[in-house]
Amino acid sequence: MSTAKPKVAFYWCASCGGCEESIVDLAEDILKVVEAVDIVFWPVALDFKKKDVEAMEDGSIAVSFINGAIRLSEQEEMVKLLRKKSQLVVAHGSCSHLGGIPGLGNFWNKETIFRRAYQTTPSTDNPEGTVPLEKTEIDGKELYLPRFYDTVLSLDQVIDVDYYLPGCAPPRDLILNAITAILEGKLPAKGSVLSPNKSVCDECDRNETKPEKLSIKEIKRPWEVELDPEKCFLAQGVICMGPATRTGCGQRCIEANMPCRGCFGPTDQVYDQGAKFLSALASILDTNDEKEIEKIVETIVDPAGTFYRFSLPSSILRRRRMEAIK
C-alpha cells in the first residue's frame, strides 16, 4: 500500500560530505522530516542503488537535493538520471550552486592535476609514471573508473535546476525553511536562490562601524594584523566579500572574527560575484592617482582565487585558458 508521503532523494557529486552533515545537523528536526517524507535514495545513508532509481517512474521523486560539483563522468550520469526521475531538483550547497571549492580546479586541468597527484608530489614513489585509467586489465580482469573532466561544472551547467540552497554548508534554518516550503508548496519563482536577496553587509553587526565613505590605502592580510572584533573588516583594510555576497548565513565567519569569503554567492541583481566585488573594492580605494592605485593593487594577493573562491565555474571567467601558461 503506497503512502502519500512525497519521495525525496539526496545525492553527492564532487563533494566533501559537509552538505550531508548539514542534514544530520538538523538533529531532532530530522526525525520530523523523516516522518513527513520518504527518502528513496541517499547513498551515504540508505541502501538504494542506481538500479533502484532507474526503475522508478519519471517524475516520481518529488524533490532531489543534489550537492557537490561535477568533476567526473559518473557524477554527470547520476544527476541526469535524477533529473529525469524528479519533479524538482535543488542544488544543495555552494558546489552544486556555483562550483564551490573544487571549482578552483578550473585554474588547472586534468593533465596538471594528475601530474601533481600521481607524479610530482614529493611523497609519491611512481617511477613508472602510473596514472589512474578508465579501464585497467589485471590478469584478464577488467576494472573501470569514471572519466575525470578538464573542467569542473556547477549543477545547472549539466541539468535544469529548480532552486538553489546556498552556502558551504547551508545553515540549518535555511534547510528547514526550504524543506517546509517544498512540502507546503509555497515556493518562490523557479530558479530562485532560497535565501534573502540582500547582501551580507546589510545584516552584519559591524555595519554600524562601516564608515560612510570607506577609504583604504592598503590591503592587509588577516595573518599580519590584529583583527578588531567590532569593526568592519574592509574599514580595517582586510578583504571581506560581504558587499558582493548574499546574506542568510548569520554572518557565522564574521562572528568568529574572520572575514567573509563569499560562499553564498551573489544577490539576484549581480551577474558575476567576482566582478561585483572588484567594483566594490575599486570604489573604496582612497586615491585618484594611477601610480598610487597600482601600489594598492599590488597588495591584493590572488584576486581571482579570492573574488571567485566559490564561484569560478559559474562565473564569466569560467576557467583559465591553459594555453596562457604553457
Added chain:
Amino acid sequence: MNKRITIDPITRLEGHGKIEIFLDDKGDVEKAFLQIPELRGFEQFAVGRPAEEMPRITPRICGVCPTAHHMASTKALDDLFHIEPTPTAKMIRELIYNAFQFEDHTLHFFFLGGPDFVVGPQAPAAERNILGVIGKAGLEAGKKVIRARREARDIITYLGGKVIHPVCGLPGGVSKGLDEEHRVQFLETAKFTIEFAQFALQIFDDVVLKNKEYVDVVVGDAYKIVTYYMGLVDENNKVNFYDGDIRVVDPEGKEFVKFKARDYLNHVSEHVEPWTYIKFPFLKNIGWKGFIEGKESGIYRVAPLARLNVSDGMATPLAQEHYERMYETLGGKPVHNTLAFHWARLIEALQAAESMVKLLENKDIIDPNIRNIPTETPDEGVGVVEAPRGTLFHHYKTDARGIITEANLIVATVNNAAAINMSIEKAAKAFIKGGKVSEGLLNMAEMAFRPYDPCHACGTHALPGDMPLIINIYNKDKELIKQLKRP
C-alpha cells in the same frame, strides 16, 4: 573466464567506492579490489592561494572531519611563518580539537560502525542502523547521543564560527577567544561528555564483550591483518590528537622509528595503482612489496587501534583504565584484530572528553592574548595532527609573500588504503567459498572496512540506513545467473 561480484556502492563511509570480487573456477575468491572513483585535485589548485587561506580551503576536503584539516593546516602555517601560538591560543585549539574527536568518534560508533556490533553482524539489514542501536540500547540512549554531539559541536561553532568548516585558525594563534561565561557553560558540556563516553563504553561492554559470539568474531582470523602502526605521541609517548612526534611500531609492537613532522618525507612514500584514484602510502624504509602483511611489507595502519598500539598509554586516567582492560582482554600489545578499532575509538572519545575538562578547568583559557603576529618571511611548513581516521599531513611551500607554490597532503584514511583493500580481500576469501554467496557475505565484507571509519575525500555519516548492496553473479559467459539484494 572468472566470475565477478560487484558491490556498488558501499555505504556508511565515503560514498564513492565500489568493491570488485573475482572468483576462480572453483568459486573461491581469487582477488578483491576496492576502487575509489573520485579525485578533486587539492594539491594542485592550492597553488597560487595565499597560505593563510589554506585553513579555510582544505577543510573542504572533508565536511565530516573539516576540523582535522583546519588544525593541520593552521599548524602548517605556524611552521611556515616560524611562529608559535600563544599558550591560550594553543589551549583553545586543543579544546576545539578534542571536542571534535569526541563528537566524530561518537557519530561513528552509534551511526556507522557500531550498529554491526550493537545490533549484530547477522541481524536483519533493516535493523543495522541507528534505530536498531536505539532499539537495543534504548531511546534515552539515542537522545543522549544527539545531545552529546550537539553540545560538543556547539563549542566548535562558538569558537570556530562554523562547525562544518571552522575558520578561526591563524599562524601564531586563533581569531576568537573564550570568555568566562562560555568557559563555565562549556565545562558543564565537557563533564557531560565524560559521563557519555563512559556510557558508550558500558554499552560496548554489555553488548559486545559479554557476548561470546561477538568476541569470537573480534579475535577471529577473518578480520585480522598483521601490519606496522603509526600515530602521534606526546613527550611521554602517550596518545595525543593535536600534537607530538610521529611514532611507528612494527608488527611485534617494537618502536621502529619516531620522527618529527618535518621529516615525514624520509619515512612515508605513496604508491600508485591504475585501477583507483586513491594512492597507497607505505613505509619508505621498508618498501612497497605489494598488498602483503607482515614485517617485510611497508604497509602500516593508522587511526584509533593504531594510535593505541604505538603509544605507551592514554594521556588521561579514565581512558587509561579502559586501555589496560582492552589489551588484557585481547592478549597484549599490539592488537592486530581490526574490529578492535571500534573499542579503541570509544577509549579515545573518553580521553577527548577528559582533555576538554582539563582545558576548561584552567582559567588561562580565557586569557585575551590569543595571537602572536608573525614577523618572519614564510617559506615552508609542515603540520601534522591525528584526524579521527588517521595521521594527517599538510605540507606547504610558499614564495616570500606567503603565496602557495607547492602543497602536499597525506590524508588520514589514505594511510589505511592498502590495509582496507587487504582486509576486504581477506574477509571475502574467508566467507565466500565454492561460489556460494549469501546475505551474510554482504555484511561480512562491509564489516571488513567499516572499523577503519574510512573517509576517503569526504566523510559519511548515517541516518537510518540499510546496507545498500546488490550482488550480481555472472557465469563465465557473462550471463547474469543470480542476483542477491539486501533490502
